[in-house]
Amino acid sequence: MRKGKITALGLALAFLFLFLPAAALAGGNAADGKKVVDTKKLGNCAACHVVPGMEFPGDVGPNLVEAMKNYSEKDRTMLRERIFDERKFNPDTIMPPFGTNKILTSQQIDDVVEYLLSFNNKK
Numbered sequence: 001m002r003k004g005k006i007t008a009l010g011l012a013l014a015f016l017f018l019f020l021p022a023a024a025l026a027g028g029n030a031a032d033g034k035k036v037v038d039t040k041k042l043g044n045c046a047a048c049h050v051v052p053g054m055e056f057p058g059d060v061g062p063n064l065v066e067a068m069k070n071y072s073e074k075d076r077t078m079l080r081e082r083i084f085d086e087r088k089f090n091p092d093t094i095m096p097p098f099g100t101n102k103i104l105t106s107q108q109i110d111d112v113v114e115y116l117l118s119f120n121n122k123k
């Protein structure tokens with residue numbers, strides 16, 4: 001009886017230590033995403049898109065503040081795919097395939113997605 005309880009506790013602890021860090025690492029950080037979007041050597045998204053707080057944005061791509069009004073949590077996967085490689089949606093796009101060409105890491109793309117999805121939560 002006692003031994004069974006200890007085993008159960010051990011298993012619960014092992015579960016916590018093994019799976020919690022993985023869960024905490026999944027998903028993105030919006031503040032980090034903003035840096036990626038605004039940094040010329042990383043996303044440089046303002047070269048083509050209107051994004052918050054960036055002066056003199058380009059206009060070859062859609063205004064992302066406006067475009068994000070059509071996106072919600074359920075579009076997270078699709079949004080991620082677009083940033084990973086927009087050619088999946090438009091083979092002739094001029095948007096760089098940030099994931100396929102390793103311009104951004106997988107984590108940086110998650111961060112960018114988190115940042116873009118946060119536009120809708122702003123008052």
Ligand code: HEC
Pocket residue numbers: 036037042043044045046047048049060061062064067079082083086089090092093094095096098112
């Ligand atoms: C060289 C120009 C260019 C750059 C740089 C660029 N994009 Fe784009 N992006 C486009 C164009 C053009 C489109 C329009 C759709 C297409 O071409 O397929 C687009 C479309 C999008 C869309 C879909 C918008 C919609 O209307 O649904 C998202 C989201 C997006 N870009 C995000 C980003 C992010 C985030 C970055 C920076 C990490 C970025 N783009 C960098 C050109 C660019």
